[in-house]
Amino acid sequence: MTTFLDNARLYLGVLKRVGRTMTLGLFGSNNRQELLALYNIYETKTNGKESTPVDPFIIPKTDIFELLGNDSAVYEGVYECGFGHTTEFELKVISNLVKKLNPNRVFEIGTFQGRTTLNIALNCHPDAIITTLDLPSSELDSTKMEIEEGEIRYVTKDISGERFIGHPIAYKIKQVFGDSATFPFEEYTNSIDLAFIDGSHAYDYVLNDSEKVFNIMRPGGLIMWHDYTNWPGVWSALNKLYQSDIRYVNIKHIGGTSIAMLKV
Ligand SMILES: C[S@@+](CC[C@H](N)C(=O)[O-])C[C@H]1O[C@@H](n2cnc3c(N)ncnc32)[C@H](O)[C@@H]1O
Incomplete structure (x- = not known):
């Protein structure tokens, strides 16, 4: 039962997120970056093709x-x-x-x-x-x-x-x-x-x-x-x-x- 509820919550959450990203979200650059990142994962998984990663982290690095x-x-x-x-x-x-x-x-x-x-x-x-x-x-x-x-x-x-x-x-x-x-x-x-x-x-x-x-x-x-x-x-x-x-x-x-x- 818990698993069913957890899954339902997960799917509804994803649905809500996708709905927003694919409509009003298309006007926001962060949503576009997210879509591109998802597309890259899809490309890599389906074609084994490694596309250029989209790196939204522009703050200079240190370590x-x-x-x-x-x-x-x-x-x-x-x-x-x-x-x-x-x-x-x-x-x-x-x-x-x-x-x-x-x-x-x-x-x-x-x-x-x-x-x-x-x-x-x-x-x-x-x-x-x-x-x-x-x-x-x-x-x-x-x-x-x-x-x-x-x-x-x-x-x-x-x-x-x-x-x-x-x-x-x-x-x-x-x-x-x-x-x-x-x-x-x-x-x-x-x-x-x-x-x-x-x-x-x-x-x-x-x-x-x-x-x-x-x-x-x-x-x-x-x-x-x-x-x-x-x-x-x-x-x-x-x-x-x-x-x-x-x-x-x-x-x-x-x-x-x-x-x-x-x-x-
Ligand atoms: C994760 S990559 C190595 C990455 C690399 N060491 C680096 O740090 O950039 C794994 C490599 O192991 C090789 N490999 C896989 N199985 C092997 C095997 N049985 N004998 C020798 N090389 C193998 C693959 O061809 C691949 O090039």
Whole structure:
């Protein structure tokens, strides 16, 4: 009964809102912005097409790094983000950690457009090598384990790493392709200073990627996982590791981000 009443209230509320927005509301710019934002969500959901986001927030931005005056990193494309990317703040957190740790060998699972790869490259050692692994679109249907329905859109793309391809810093980046469940990680054993796990968000993949990455880390290296708070597959896999695997006892969730990290 409560659910029925709640639903009725919800539908009536939405009806009232839509009625106003589509009539008198059309004269107000805030209503038009809202409609455009809704249209963008619709486009993204139905066509998988990412339209230019409508950003009504015109007040200049700041963040804790700027306020405390300890932002030592450099960035590119930090504000050009949307679905499938790290947030602005997350990218700043990652870039500052990279700057501080100054890693020589970095491994990323899940390149996508290469926005995080690029910013890692901009902030690490001049001789560093960032290896970034991506599943090619052509292998979407032949992965060893099942990926999530909602991440197919990140796999099916014409270019992987478009943010760094042709960039002067791209000499630090090595692109490799394949499925993280079958990729030959052995050649990286015991060599990686910093890893960023952001490939498939399916439970089995997060377990697979965590184990594979654990084995390529050098002692004292840092593993970061993206999307701990965003995808059930990520949080349940990391929770399981935290609760049942002694190697993960010191894993931490970085507050204000969806990043989990572990010093191995
Ligand atoms: C959310 S995006 C990564 C975003 C990127 N790390 C960033 O910060 O901008 C996920 C990426 O993981 C890749 N991926 C999905 N499943 C994979 C798998 N089994 N092996 C390797 N890469 C995978 C997708 O092709 C996609 O490019």
